[in-house]
Amino acid sequence: MTGPQPAVRLRGGGVSVATCAHLLAQDGFCLAGAAVEPRAPVPVIMLSDPALALLRDIFGRPSLFAALPRIERRVVSWGGSVSAPLPHGAAVVTGAQIEAELGLPALPAGFPPAASEAPAPFTIHGAPPFPEPALRRFGTREAVAAPVTLRAGADHATCHVEATPKGWLFLIPQGADAAWLLGVGCSPEALLAQSRLIAPLIDTLGPAGARFETAPRLLDQVAGPDWIACGTAAIAFDPICGDGTAQAAREAILAAAVLAAIRDGGDRDALLGHYRAMLIAAMRRHLQVSLPFYRSGGDTPWWREQADALAQGHAWCTGQLARVPEPRFLLRGNRLFAREAAA
Known part of the structure; x- marks a missing residue:
């Protein structure tokens, strides 16, 4: 591309925001940081071999x-x-090791000067407060x-x-x-x-x-005209599945691909709607996988309450997906293509 590249402001940290920053920087976006209240890092994470392979591939670090x-x-x-x-x-x-290895590079605080013809800046929210803060929880534990x-x-x-x-x-x-x-x-x-x-x-x-x-949770709105939410503050999985870190990386890949497609002239509303639909679909799959564990874990009121919440969440996700069109885009590598063009 020629001409000014769009500026993207990054709020927060963690795997998802660091992955977004890495992919967007590779793609020529102008990045800027925004100060947020630091969150307490999780004590320890079991990073599965598939998640580890994904992160090593994204960051080009085989020994990560x-x-x-x-x-x-x-x-x-x-x-x-x-x-x-x-x-x-x-x-x-440990959470501290993830921040040390994958934390954001040094970014200017605030937006760099941009030419008047530069596209309007976009914000990636990896931490609260979110523009649309309503959070849907599928249980309480x-x-x-x-x-x-x-x-x-x-x-x-x-x-x-x-x-x-x-x-x-x-x-x-x-x-x-x-x-x-x-x-x-x-x-x-x-x-x-x-x-x-x-x-x-x-x-x-x-x-x-x-x-x-630890109950699964998802923002009701994960994107707007000039922002995208990602990371565990926006969508979080129950640790029982062991897939939370891989999900954070996958949603970051999708978020970066959405921004690149918008920059390249794609339909902004359709692309942001695709992002929301894919996150709801990911949550639906997670709830479907988690539900048998909570149905079989025990027969006390606590177990039944948690299983009921997961089942209700699965039904909500199904209803939300029934209201949106079939996916119009296909993710190949780090790029989104219209399905008819990718066929």
């Missing part, structure tokens, strides 16, 4: 997170049965993360997931003897009192740390 502790197996106690160890490839990454030390002989390359009557536990080893325990639905202490699989693996339980909502 290669030196971190690895999870090679998982053991699951769910609905009264305990699985044998199953293969599970993932790197154990707070999680609490606590550091733990493992008993001698515990397998440091195996994660454990366990359902109890009051919620579920997720034990993630992080190196030699340290690990993180995630308690969903109730305090880690109360869940451990009902635990048969994970409790015997823990030597000491540290003080509760970060508290955060």
Whole structure:
């Protein structure tokens, strides 16, 4: 292209905004940063091998997170049965490590001077406040993360997931003897009192740390005429699926492709509508995958309430998608093409 490139302001951080910045910078966009309140990084993430491969490909860094502790197996106690160890490839990454490795490059604060004929600036919102802040939640289940030390002989390359009557536990080893325990639905202490699989693996339980909502959630409006929302503040998956980081990267690829298509003369309203429809479709798939876990995890009021919320969310997503046209665009690589042109 010739002439001035559009300016894009980036608000927030995390995988999705960093991925947007990387892809847009490669595509010639003028980027600018905007200050936001820093969010507390999540204590630890299990970054699955497919998500890791996707990030390495996007950023062109084959050794990204290669030196971190690895999870090679998982053991699951769910609905009264305990699985044998199953293969599970993932790197154990802290939120601080993600910010350090994938954080935004140094960007000017505010927009750079632009010629009068330059296109109007666009904003990518990766943090609140959003232009349209209404958030739809599919359940309510707070999680609490606590550091733990493992008993001698515990397998440091195996994660454990366990359902109890009051919620579920997720034990993630992080190196030699340290690990993180995630308690969903109730305090880690109360869940451990009902635990048969994970409790015997823990030597000491540290003080509760970060508290955060784990139920899936989605902004009612994820885009407007001059903005797009992305990242976990805009759409978030339940950690039970282990796909949250990959989803953040995928939605960033789509957001960057939408901006590039608008810049290249595409139908702005149709492209932004496509973005919203694809995020709703992603949430619908996630709810469909998650629902069997909550239906089979237990038969207490807590489990039934969470399963009902997921089912209602799935029905809402289905209704929303029924009101929009069939997808008009196809994503190939980092570009969106009209379906008739891509056929």
